[in-house]
Amino acid sequence: MIHETLPSPPTYYEEVERKGYSRREFMAFVTTMAAFMGLENSAIGQVVHALETKSRVPVIWLHFQECTCCSESFIRSSHPIVADILLDKISLDYTETLMAASGVQAEEAMKHTMEKYRGEYILCVEGSVPTGADGVYCMIGGKTSLQILEEAAAGAKAVIAWGSCASNGCVQAARPNPTNATPIHKLLKGIPLIKVPGCPPIGEVMAGVIVHLVTFGKIPELDRLGRPKAFYSKRVHDSCYRRAYYDAGLFVESFDDENAKKGYCLYKVGCKGPSTYNACGVMRWNGGTSFPIQAGHGCIGCSEENFWDNGRFYERASAFAGFGIEANADTLGKAALAATGVGIAAHAIATNVRKHKLIAGKVQEGKISEKEFES
Amino acid sequence: MSTRIVVDPITRIEGHLRIEADIENGKIKDAFSSGTMVRLLEEILKGRDPKDAWAFVGRVCGVCTSVHSLTSVRAVEDALDIVVPPNAEMVRNIMFCTQYMHDHVVHFYHLHAMDWVDVVNALKADPKKTSELAQSISHWPKSSPGYFSDIQTRIKKFVESGQLGIFANGYWGHPAYKLPPEVNLIGLAHYLEALEWQKEIVKIHAIFGGKNPHPNYLVGGMACAIGIDDVSGINAERLALVGQLLQDAKEFVEQVYVPDLMAIASFYKDWGAIGGGLGNYLVYGDLPTNGFRDMASFKFPAGAILNKELGNIQEVDLRKDEEVQEFVTNSWYEYREGKTVGLHPWKGESKVNYNGPKPPFEHLDTAKEYSYLKTPRWNGHAMEVGPLARVLVGYARGREDFKAVVDKALTDLKVPVTALFSTLGRTAARGLESVLIAQWGLEFFDQLISNIKNGDTRMAEMSKFDPATWPAQALGVGYSEAPRGALAHWINIEDQKIANYQLVVPTTWNASPRDGKGQLSAYESALLNTPVADEKQPLEILRTVHSFDPCMACSVHLYDEEGKHISRISVVGGE
Numbered sequence: 001m002i003h004e005t006l007p008s009p010p011t012y013y014e015e016v017e018r019k020g021y022s023r024r025e026f027m028a029f030v031t032t033m034a035a036f037m038g039l040e041n042s043a044i045g046q047v048v049h050a051l052e053t054k055s056r057v058p059v060i061w062l063h064f065q066e067c068t069c070c071s072e073s074f075i076r077s078s079h080p081i082v083a084d085i086l087l088d089k090i091s092l093d094y095t096e097t098l099m100a101a102s103g104v105q106a107e108e109a110m111k112h113t114m115e116k117y118r119g120e121y122i123l124c125v126e127g128s129v130p131t132g133a134d135g136v137y138c139m140i141g142g143k144t145s146l147q148i149l150e151e152a153a154a155g156a157k158a159v160i161a162w163g164s165c166a167s168n169g170c171v172q173a174a175r176p177n178p179t180n181a182t183p184i185h186k187l188l189k190g191i192p193l194i195k196v197p198g199c200p201p202i203g204e205v206m207a208g209v210i211v212h213l214v215t216f217g218k219i220p221e222l223d224r225l226g227r228p229k230a231f232y233s234k235r236v237h238d239s240c241y242r243r244a245y246y247d248a249g250l251f252v253e254s255f256d257d258e259n260a261k262k263g264y265c266l267y268k269v270g271c272k273g274p275s276t277y278n279a280c281g282v283m284r285w286n287g288g289t290s291f292p293i294q295a296g297h298g299c300i301g302c303s304e305e306n307f308w309d310n311g312r313f314y315e316r317a318s319a320f321a322g323f324g325i326e327a328n329a330d331t332l333g334k335a336a337l338a339a340t341g342v343g344i345a346a347h348a349i350a351t352n353v354r355k356h357k358l359i360a361g362k363v364q365e366g367k368i369s370e371k372e373f374e375s
Numbered sequence: 376m377s378t379r380i381v382v383d384p385i386t387r388i389e390g391h392l393r394i395e396a397d398i399e400n401g402k403i404k405d406a407f408s409s410g411t412m413v414r415l416l417e418e419i420l421k422g423r424d425p426k427d428a429w430a431f432v433g434r435v436c437g438v439c440t441s442v443h444s445l446t447s448v449r450a451v452e453d454a455l456d457i458v459v460p461p462n463a464e465m466v467r468n469i470m471f472c473t474q475y476m477h478d479h480v481v482h483f484y485h486l487h488a489m490d491w492v493d494v495v496n497a498l499k500a501d502p503k504k505t506s507e508l509a510q511s512i513s514h515w516p517k518s519s520p521g522y523f524s525d526i527q528t529r530i531k532k533f534v535e536s537g538q539l540g541i542f543a544n545g546y547w548g549h550p551a552y553k554l555p556p557e558v559n560l561i562g563l564a565h566y567l568e569a570l571e572w573q574k575e576i577v578k579i580h581a582i583f584g585g586k587n588p589h590p591n592y593l594v595g596g597m598a599c600a601i602g603i604d605d606v607s608g609i610n611a612e613r614l615a616l617v618g619q620l621l622q623d624a625k626e627f628v629e630q631v632y633v634p635d636l637m638a639i640a641s642f643y644k645d646w647g648a649i650g651g652g653l654g655n656y657l658v659y660g661d662l663p664t665n666g667f668r669d670m671a672s673f674k675f676p677a678g679a680i681l682n683k684e685l686g687n688i689q690e691v692d693l694r695k696d697e698e699v700q701e702f703v704t705n706s707w708y709e710y711r712e713g714k715t716v717g718l719h720p721w722k723g724e725s726k727v728n729y730n731g732p733k734p735p736f737e738h739l740d741t742a743k744e745y746s747y748l749k750t751p752r753w754n755g756h757a758m759e760v761g762p763l764a765r766v767l768v769g770y771a772r773g774r775e776d777f778k779a780v781v782d783k784a785l786t787d788l789k790v791p792v793t794a795l796f797s798t799l800g801r802t803a804a805r806g807l808e809s810v811l812i813a814q815w816g817l818e819f820f821d822q823l824i825s826n827i828k829n830g831d832t833r834m835a836e837m838s839k840f841d842p843a844t845w846p847a848q849a850l851g852v853g854y855s856e857a858p859r860g861a862l863a864h865w866i867n868i869e870d871q872k873i874a875n876y877q878l879v880v881p882t883t884w885n886a887s888p889r890d891g892k893g894q895l896s897a898y899e900s901a902l903l904n905t906p907v908a909d910e911k912q913p914l915e916i917l918r919t920v921h922s923f924d925p926c927m928a929c930s931v932h933l934y935d936e937e938g939k940h941i942s943r944i945s946v947v948g949g950e
Contacts (some may be wrong), residue, residue: 064389070437073437075574075586103384289581295599298584312427
């Protein structure tokens with residue numbers, strides 16, 4: 001076993017330099033991350049300064065009721081320096097997915113970080129906590145997930161709730177939620193907590209949140225639901241490259257039809273983009289390769305609370321209760337406008353006019369969610 | 376006198392696994408494998424739209440992502456008698472090949488390698504000798520002395536920083552590590568390279584399924600319409616990227632993964648006689664080349680082998696009541712007819728009933744129920760599933776492609792065919808099938824291109840998408856060969872909704888508790904007689920358990936009582 005020896009760990013910039021990256025590459029990385037985080041140019045200097053002078057921030061990453069898609073997404077983060085810094089340059093002292101040690105040695109590693117870096121480490125949580133049956137539906141090392149969470153959170157500087165499981169409960173909390181799967185914000189009080197929903201969240205979003213924390217030493221600006229504004233303030237619908245087809249009333253009627261081959265709007269085959277807040281349309285997935293709508297499938301709304309119970313995936317969004325703005329517009333137009341091209345176009349225009357009035361400055365800026373807006 | 380040791384959490388796996396083992400005279404005398412997390416997804420599926428099921432069960436696992444979604448759409452298509460277009464079959468195959476390669480490479484380097492590679496010992500390597508060794512086993516270009524020297528320097532600084540991160544508290548220096556420093560350094564360098572590579576190969580999922588993890592699937596085909604004259608969907612640019620990524624993946628498998636695997640294996644030949652376990656192997660078959668109904672066209676042939684008898688391959692039928700059954704004798708569930716009966720998944724029922732110790736606890740009571748995994752059996756036999764089973768069945772069926780890679784590996788390592796029945800054989804089989812899969816992926820790609828060239832651009836069969844076209848009741852079974860082994864979903868559709876949905880997954884076969892007859896399942900059986908040099912450091916246990924590539928979230932489920940419909944509850948989530 002290796003014991004700690006040196007008092008002053010190297011800074012990010014020293015690490016990066018040692019690995020052979022030029023300052024130009026380092027600056028390119030910083031600029032990219034700053035852009036992801038929605039920072040002004042003037043803030044880039046702060047990022048550079050922080051990365052050049054700070055040592056690695058200890059991170060404890062817990063796994064509860066989850067499928068590990070968040071960890072997998074995290075390692076997909078695209079920029080090479082991002083991958084290096086976030087896997088090697090934070091100090092990921094505990095994660096069951098990647099750590100060398102198991103059993104007692106793994107528990108000791110976590111305990112060591114909790115004691116030595118009390119008040120300094122970041123606690124990441126992947127998965128929900130089942131509170132049914134006194135917590136026996138998720139046990140690690142003979143303890144319940146709730147016991148482990150409470151112990152680890154007590155000394156954490158901040159908590160990140162990765163993905164929809166930790167943020168909202170996700171699939172195991174869908175009706176009838178048999179294990180009483182609970183998102184962690186309902187279990188922890190009095191500690192800064194960032195929700196990063198999505199099933200999983202985009203890798204670069206996860207990287208962006210971590211970089212923000214270690215760079216500025218404080219949590220990014222959050223919306224009222226506790227999500228970073230930089231990534232969750234826009235609806236997928238509003239950043240969708242197929243949006244023009246929606247506005248023009250050109251829709252895919254059935255998968256693989258002629259309109260699907262032309263890349264028309266997927267709203268009528270169930271796309272939940274109009275009610276989903278996420279960065280998919282802007283950042284896309286897997287190094288900007290694509291995102292669900294580009295690959296011909298509607299958005300299933302995986303970053304929204306209770307998306308498993310918010311209507312069937314292939315049902316047109318306005319067909320079920322609770323959809324809000326679009327549903328109102330649809331009701332307005334329904335009597336007069338049959339499903340003709342003209343009708344749909346008119347519907348789309350009417351929708352846009354209403355939408356513009358309703359959501360400007362509110363929903364779009366992430367200050368209020370669609371759901372809150374309706375209630 | 377034996378000593379009970381506990382390893383919990385087992386790390387470098389998916390999910391939550393606990394091993395308790397009794398050690399006597401430096402060897403494992405008895406072992407107990409326990410899954411300690413449950414989500415009850417089958418109960419959540421009841422009453423839902425069968426077309427949506429792929430998304431729910433896809434979330435069973437984000438490591439072997441996509442495999443449950445594929446199996447689910449196959450189950451629904453089986454129930455509703457839907458035949459998907461050839462292009463959709465090819466796209467599904469290409470995505471599956473992508474998943475195999477990603478999963479196997481990540482398993483080897485990031486989940487398994489540290490059982491064999493001593494990271495700290497790599498600091499003692501001579502970069503020049505390392506370079507010579509690397510160049511002698513592979514044409515991979517990143518192999519200069521300077522390259523290895525840089526990696527070594529980087530790791531040295533990392534260790535000296537005192538913040539060891541994921542390497543903290545590892546078993547470095549343990550006597551069971553046998554590699555020379557130069558091989559350790561190659562392994563470490565490729566750990567980092569594989570981390571870069573793995574995010575590239577999955578771009579294929581993003582192209583066809585929109586994202587990875589958890590790409591989108593569709594009952595009836597795939598949603599990625601082919602529009603070769605359009606900026607959207609699948610066009611020449613998208614296909615070119617897929618082709619390039621498949622070529623790159625083949626290169627990585629052939630020039631990095633397999634040479635490393637063989638080099639490392641050559642120092643651990645003793646593990647060719649450790650960890651064999653059951654000797655029973657089960658394969659459902661997969662990768663159709665002429666439609667999913669033509670099982671003879673599968674790249675992975677189906678079959679069962681008992682008692683290592685490679686000359687006697689038995690046929691497998693997932694619809695037969697008596698073949699696949701699940702038992703709950705030692706699981707935290709109840710059956711209405713008691714703890715001794717086995718049920719075919721179409722008739723599956725049970726109710727969770729945790730009666731283990733109250734947490735926090737030191738030990739499970741392994742004399743009674745001790746896991747959230749059920750115990751599946753095939754014709755009453757405990758079976759091992761996974762890459763080794765697939766390679767053995769392909770080899771035993773006399774398939775030339777399988778024989779070529781297996782015989783070459785045995786010759787290169789100078790070991791007999793019986794060395795396959797082991798921890799080392801399991802780990803090697805994963806690499807050997809990757810060589811085949813890398814080639815098949817390109818074949819599927821060529822077939823897709825050829826179809827499109829011939830004017831067939833169909834990607835989905837939508838005539839039965841509308842539930843109004845469905846029968847009042849339909850039973851279906853979908854199956855696949857997931858990276859970790861044989862996977863099947865059984866669905867019962869009634870009145871356009873899911874009446875029952877059940878999964879029997881690879882890790883349930885392998886990691887389940889013993890059955891009522893006392894027959895051990897694969898993990899427990901494989902751990903018997905494993906040497907343990909230091910009871911405080913479970914390195915050898917990790918080697919054998921990791922050789923199966925555990926995926927615990929996949930393996931734990933609950934079936935609701937038959938016929939009972941879940942009432943719709945308006946308030947969801949909970950304090």
